[in-house]
Amino acid sequence: MPEVRFHSVFDIIGPVMVGPSSSHTAGASRIGRVVRNIFGEAPARIDVYLYESFAKTYRGHGTDVAIIGGLLGMAPDDPHLRDSLRLAHEAGIKVTFIPKSDKVDHPNSARIVLQKGDHKLSVLGESIGGGNIRITELNGFKISLSMGTPTYITIHDDVPGMIAAVTKIFSDSGINIGTMTVTREAKGEHAIMIIEVDGYQADILARLKAIPHMVNVTYFE
Amino acid sequence: MFYTIKELVAQSHDYPSVAELMIAVELENTTRTREQVRELMARNLEVMTQSVAEGVAGVQSVTGLTGGEAKKLDDYIAAGDWLSGEPILEAVRNAVAVNEVNAKMGLICATPTAGSAGVLAGVLTAVRERLNLSHDQQVDFLFTAGAFGLVIANNAGIAGAEGGCQEEVGSASAMAAASLVLAKGGTVEQASAAVAITLQNMLGLVCDPVAGLVEVPCVKRNALGASQAMVSADMALAGMISVIPTDEVIEAVRKVGVQLPSSLRETGEGGLAATPTAVRLKQEIFG
Numbered sequence: 091m092p093e094v095r096f097h098s099v100f101d102i103i104g105p106v107m108v109g110p111s112s113s114h115t116a117g118a119s120r121i122g123r124v125v126r127n128i129f130g131e132a133p134a135r136i137d138v139y140l141y142e143s144f145a146k147t148y149r150g151h152g153t154d155v156a157i158i159g160g161l162l163g164m165a166p167d168d169p170h171l172r173d174s175l176r177l178a179h180e181a182g183i184k185v186t187f188i189p190k191s192d193k194v195d196h197p198n199s200a201r202i203v204l205q206k207g208d209h210k211l212s213v214l215g216e217s218i219g220g221g222n223i224r225i226t227e228l229n230g231f232k233i234s235l236s237m238g239t240p241t242y243i244t245i246h247d248d249v250p251g252m253i254a255a256v257t258k259i260f261s262d263s264g265i266n267i268g269t270m271t272v273t274r275e276a277k278g279e280h281a282i283m284i285i286e287v288d289g290y291q292a293d294i295l296a297r298l299k300a301i302p303h304m305v306n307v308t309y310f311e
Numbered sequence: 312m313f314y315t316i317k318e319l320v321a322q323s324h325d326y327p328s329v330a331e332l333m334i335a336v337e338l339e340n341t342t343r344t345r346e347q348v349r350e351l352m353a354r355n356l357e358v359m360t361q362s363v364a365e366g367v368a369g370v371q372s373v374t375g376l377t378g379g380e381a382k383k384l385d386d387y388i389a390a391g392d393w394l395s396g397e398p399i400l401e402a403v404r405n406a407v408a409v410n411e412v413n414a415k416m417g418l419i420c421a422t423p424t425a426g427s428a429g430v431l432a433g434v435l436t437a438v439r440e441r442l443n444l445s446h447d448q449q450v451d452f453l454f455t456a457g458a459f460g461l462v463i464a465n466n467a468g469i470a471g472a473e474g475g476c477q478e479e480v481g482s483a484s485a486m487a488a489a490s491l492v493l494a495k496g497g498t499v500e501q502a503s504a505a506v507a508i509t510l511q512n513m514l515g516l517v518c519d520p521v522a523g524l525v526e527v528p529c530v531k532r533n534a535l536g537a538s539q540a541m542v543s544a545d546m547a548l549a550g551m552i553s554v555i556p557t558d559e560v561i562e563a564v565r566k567v568g569v570q571l572p573s574s575l576r577e578t579g580e581g582g583l584a585a586t587p588t589a590v591r592l593k594q595e596i597f598g
Contacts, residue, residue, distance in 0.1 A: 095464070102456070102460035103355055103425045103454075104351070104420055106354065106418065106421075108417070108418060109416050109425050110426070113424065113470050113471075116425065125342060140331055141514075143577045143578050145524030146580065150579070151525065197473065197573070198472050278570070299421065311342070
């Protein structure tokens with residue numbers, strides 16, 4: 091059978107969301123929100139490259155509004171989602187949309203590039219239907235991050251010993267790491283770890299955040 | 312976990328119901344408790360019910376392309392002089408209502424997507440009083456639909472951009488038909504047949520939104536998807552079977568989806584979206 095992409099009943103029944111399209115609105119805002127969480131701070135500049143169906147129908151579906159809403163931290167059911175472009179403008183964020191004619195792996199794809207000073211992040215996200223998403227590229231590295239799996243994303247100073255410190259917390263808690271991706275920011279002093287795990291414990295987030303040189307840690311499910 | 316309809320049917324015999332099997336799988340795959348899972352689903356039900364009520368009262372989309380037609384159907388039903396039948400027309404009206412709310416960027420529950428959100432909410436709210444479904448049974452109705460939907464999603468898809476409307480309103484109608492069969496007291500084998508019967512008729516349906524908007528023809532495809540779920544369920548309950556096994560039908564859906572050209576997969580470039588009127592409307596709306 092083809093790859094199993096949907097794991098939860100709530101991938102099919104849900105999300106509760108502001109219309110009109112789960113892939114082009116809810117999924118788009120989820121991609122934006124994940125990217126914002128990985129970036130860890132408000133960007134000064136946002137460039138969004140849109141591909142295939144996203145490129146051709148983004149205005150009708152509010153994809154632009156949704157991605158920016160997500161980048162401002164909004165969830166798909168946030169009633170302020172429709173005002174996101176104005177809110178970004180008021181916050182002094184420079185936003186640009188660039189529809190592309192290139193072929194990509196998935197018809198609902200967006201590359202989001204965030205910048206603040208030297209801090210830069212480039213992420214390719216796919217909206218695979220029903221509001222479900224996948225992150226397939228981070229700063230030029232191929233990754234596969236899908237929502238629905240417990241995942242930690244850490245942003246930390248690029249110094250020795252960070253991987254050992256992080257994995258020790260999981261092994262001490264008896265939590266198995268499924269996959270782990272380590273990458274550096276394109277330009278800057280930070281590195282990023284994406285860790286998919288088999289279990290959740292409430293205190294792990296705080297313990298990860300307490301590691302010296304840790305800048306930010308986020309948890310997704 | 313079940314990956315095929317065959318496995319779903321077989322595994323469901325170890326549980327009191329398909330809904331209970333789905334809940335067991337959910338608990339296995341996530342860190343949520345049974346109470347949290349049921350609460351989350353109850354919240355989905357609440358939003359679905361609200362969106363029906365909001366749409367039947369009458370709404371207008373942001374562009375003005377759609378809206379106000381659930382209200383027309385409501386008046387038509389109330390007049391009592393129809394052709395097809397009250398339960399079907401109520402499912403149709405309620406499906407239209409949800410999609411009209413969706414088109415105006417209102418709050419809906421995607422089932423499995425926003426563009427196909429009308430079907431499941433439409434049929435459930437049309438039958439729940441007729442079948443005397445308790446609140447818990449209505450929540451189970453959604454778990455059941457989710458179980459059948461998961462198999463379709465993993466073996467074909469649920470996004471119009473990937474595989475056309477046959478995968479979007481098609482999957483919504485198929486899973487709604489399955490839930491209807493079980494809510495009416497049918498067997499899981501009959502529910503499986505209802506899925507196959509529905510998908511066979513949806514096979515090849517393209518995704519061709521006018522001006523790229525989830526309005527035309529999406530609202531009416533949801534309406535007719537809901538009516539088809541009701542009829543497929545009745546056909547299966549009458550004992551009609553699918554000659555082609557359900558899993559093979561789903562595989563056919565996937566293959567047809569792959570064969571659909573990009574212009575018929577939510578790019579707004581083919582089908583109804585390429586008609587002169589659609590081109591004019593797009594120009595008027597977006598300039």
